[in-house]
Amino acid sequence: MPRQVRRRRTPEAGTRERLFAAAAAEFAARGFAGANVDRIADAAGVNKAMLYYHFDSKASLYGEVLRDMFQAVADRLAARTAPGADPADRIRTLVEVIAQEALARPHFPPIWLREIAEGGAHVDRDTMAVVGRILQHVFVAVEEGVKARRFRPVQPLLVQLGIVGPLLMFFATAPLRRKAPPGMARAVDLPVDEVIAHVQRVALLTLEAKR
Amino acid sequence: MPRQVRRRRTPEAGTRERLFAAAAAEFAARGFAGANVDRIADAAGVNKAMLYYHFDSKASLYGEVLRDMFQAVADRLAARTAPGADPADRIRTLVEVIAQEALARPHFPPIWLREIAEGGAHVDRDTMAVVGRILQHVFVAVEEGVKARRFRPVQPLLVQLGIVGPLLMFFATAPLRRKAPPGMARAVDLPVDEVIAHVQRVALLTLEAKR
DNA sequence: GTCTATAAATAGATAGAC
DNA sequence: GTCTATCTATTTATAGAC
Numbered sequence: 001m002p003r004q005v006r007r008r009r010t011p012e013a014g015t016r017e018r019l020f021a022a023a024a025a026e027f028a029a030r031g032f033a034g035a036n037v038d039r040i041a042d043a044a045g046v047n048k049a050m051l052y053y054h055f056d057s058k059a060s061l062y063g064e065v066l067r068d069m070f071q072a073v074a075d076r077l078a079a080r081t082a083p084g085a086d087p088a089d090r091i092r093t094l095v096e097v098i099a100q101e102a103l104a105r106p107h108f109p110p111i112w113l114r115e116i117a118e119g120g121a122h123v124d125r126d127t128m129a130v131v132g133r134i135l136q137h138v139f140v141a142v143e144e145g146v147k148a149r150r151f152r153p154v155q156p157l158l159v160q161l162g163i164v165g166p167l168l169m170f171f172a173t174a175p176l177r178r179k180a181p182p183g184m185a186r187a188v189d190l191p192v193d194e195v196i197a198h199v200q201r202v203a204l205l206t207l208e209a210k211r
Numbered sequence: 212m213p214r215q216v217r218r219r220r221t222p223e224a225g226t227r228e229r230l231f232a233a234a235a236a237e238f239a240a241r242g243f244a245g246a247n248v249d250r251i252a253d254a255a256g257v258n259k260a261m262l263y264y265h266f267d268s269k270a271s272l273y274g275e276v277l278r279d280m281f282q283a284v285a286d287r288l289a290a291r292t293a294p295g296a297d298p299a300d301r302i303r304t305l306v307e308v309i310a311q312e313a314l315a316r317p318h319f320p321p322i323w324l325r326e327i328a329e330g331g332a333h334v335d336r337d338t339m340a341v342v343g344r345i346l347q348h349v350f351v352a353v354e355e356g357v358k359a360r361r362f363r364p365v366q367p368l369l370v371q372l373g374i375v376g377p378l379l380m381f382f383a384t385a386p387l388r389r390k391a392p393p394g395m396a397r398a399v400d401l402p403v404d405e406v407i408a409h410v411q412r413v414a415l416l417t418l419e420a421k422r
Numbered sequence: 423g424t425c426t427a428t429a430a431a432t433a434g435a436t437a438g439a440c
Numbered sequence: 441g442t443c444t445a446t447c448t449a450t451t452t453a454t455a456g457a458c
Contacts (some may be wrong), residue, residue, distance in 0.1 A: 015423080031328070033245030037452065040390055047425055052453065054423095110328035112252035116368075117242070117321035117328075119386035139398065157399055158377070158409050165376025166369075183345075187350065190370055198369050206413050226441075248434065258443055263435065265441095 010063055016054045018044040024065045028107035031114050032062050032122060041165045060120060066115065069108050070130040073101050077137055087145030088204055095163055099192065102171040109171040133158065142207070151207040163203050170195050227265045229255040235276045242325050243273050267417035274335060277326070280319050281341040284312050287349055300355030300413055305348055306374055306411045310403065313382040320382040346371065353418070356402060362418040374414050381406050 013021070022043035039060050055061040074080040081090060094131045102109050115123060123131070138160045147149030152162045170190075177188045224232070233254035237246045252259040266272040280321050287308045292301060313320050325336060328351070349371045356362030381401075388399045 014293045028328070029330070031242050031244055031325070033242060036450090046423095048452090049426085049454080050424060060450070081274075085322075099278075113324045114242070116380065116383050116387065117239070117324045118382050119240070120390070132392075155401060155405070155409075157401060158406065159379040160382050161406075162413060165378075165380040166372040167376075169327065169372050169376040169379075171329050176327065179331070181343075183348075188212070190366060190368060194366070195369065195372075197214060197365075202373060205416055209416055209420075247432090257441095259434090260436080260444085261442060269434065 008204050011164075015044070015046055015050060019046065019054055019061075020065065020068075023112065024105070024107040027062055027065055028110040029071070032040050032058075032118075035062075052131055059122070063124060063127070065107070065123075066111065066122060067127045067130065068126055069101075069105060069111065070134065072096060072105065074130050074133045076101065085140045087148065087150055088208075089193065090137065090141035090144075091159070091163075091207070092200050094141070095203065096197055098164065098167050099171075099196045102167065103192065106171075109168045113168055113172050138163070145207060152209065154207055159203060161208065162206060163199055166199050166202075167195070221420055226255070226261060227321070228256065230262055230265055231272075231276065233277075234272050235316070235318040235322075237378065238273055238276055239321040241420065243269075243329075246273075253274075263322060270333070271292050271335060276318070276323065277295045277333060278335075278338045279320065280312075280316060281338055281345065283316070285341045285344045287312065288345065289357065292348070296297070298359065298361055299419075301352035302339070302374075302414050303411050305352070306378065307408055309375065310382075310407045313378065314403065317382075320379045324379055324383050349374070356418060363420065365418055370414060370418065373417060374410055377410050377413075378406070 019040065022040045023035070026040045026043065030036075032206075035058070037051055038048050040061075041051045042052075051061070054065070077094065080093050080097065115121075120128070139156040142151060142154065142156040142159055146153050180188045230251065233251045234246070237251045237254065241247070246269070248262055249259050251272075252262050255261075262272070266275070288305065291304050291308065296304075326332075331339070350367040353362060353365065353367040353370055357364050391399045
């Protein structure tokens with residue numbers, strides 16, 4: 001008789017949680033439009049009808065994945081930032097937290113990139129507010145650093161782009177880089193810690209440079 | 212009687228060209244899976260059957276848009292780079308060319324971001340070779356700069372990420388930034404020239420910094 | 423909570439007339 | 441070159457049994 005094709009359920013995680021995880025992976029790999037609810041249910045080891053038992057629709061499921069993602073970053077950022085924190089530490093923390101979340105949730109970078117490309121079409125008010133809080137983190141850090149004469153007056157958006165851009169690209173290109181030809185393989189495979197340290201160094205170099 | 216809904220054709224551009232342009236915009240806004248051939252045809256002012264007269268399929272049309280995009284960058288890069296070019300100039304040129312192409316083809320940044328998120332699922336061998344040539348540009352610049360003791364030995368991939376990441380993010384977030392709340396509007400609206408200059412400065416600062 | 427069966431809509435692709 | 445009409449497959453979503 002044929003071998004079991006459908007993925008084995010892990011009894012530890014409830015059905016809802018398994019559906020959520022499977023959905024995050026599917027949305028990351030194929031985007032909202034390309035995602036398929038049958039495939040999500042199958043990956044979670046249940047029937048498609050179960051997806052509609054636990055969630056209202058494909059769209060609301062996607063919305064939950066999206067909010068959870070940004071909420072996790074905002075929460076961790078809030079937990080690791082004291083009110084009077086050192087501006088340079090604030091910058092370092094942002095880099096570290098985004099990297100940690102990207103490692104903890106591999107679906108995070110691709111989904112974020114896709115959402116940017118789509119002009120935030122699926123971002124509801126709640127989620128947008130959470131994103132705003134993350135942006136606020138950089139803006140405050142730059143502003144306070146400038147006030148304390150520790151930073152040059154660089155446009156905060158440029159600092160944000162210089163941090164989030166390289167990080168998202170690094171994590172999201174991981175599958176692509178694994179497919180690099182042998183000649184490029186070495187040049188394209190960097191340890192995460194080195195990338196984190198580099199992005200931190202560059203951000204602070206930009207803010208603290210004399211010229 | 213109702214006003215003409217279907218977009219007026221511009222007689223200057225041939226049907227094939229109008230379809231191509233409409234497709235690029237549709238793919239940028241909705242991705243490959245989310246794109247709709249009826250909508251593409253309608254935006255081009257023709258019937259869907261015309262799309263299949265001029266192109267084999269939705270997939271091959273997307274493939275052409277993708278290749279054209281990277282080919283344009285590679286061509287312009289080749290045209291503007293002399294064999295023994297100054298390493299710092301090579302870096303500046305890369306930044307400038309990507310920015311120019313992003314302005315000339317607004318569909319370029321979102322499609323590139325989406326393709327990264329998708330792990331290059333739609334990138335064929337030809338297109339991949341063109342992308343390789345673009346990457347090669349940075350790698351050569353860094354290598355020669357280091358050899359001439361003008362640059363520190365920074366990982367070329369990190370330089371690439373530091374250039375392309377912020378640029379793509381800046382251009383692709385344009386629609387998102389236009390939707391920013393009034394309080395953030397000023398902070399989030401930067402002139403392109405300032406962004407280009409900043410990315411160039413940061414890249415060279417990273418490569419030339421003493422520490 | 424979980425499944426089978428199916429409704430209903432969407433969308434890629436083509437045949438054939440003009 | 442261009443259009444109308446249509447075929448066909450896919451896919452979101454639900455009704456109803458267990």
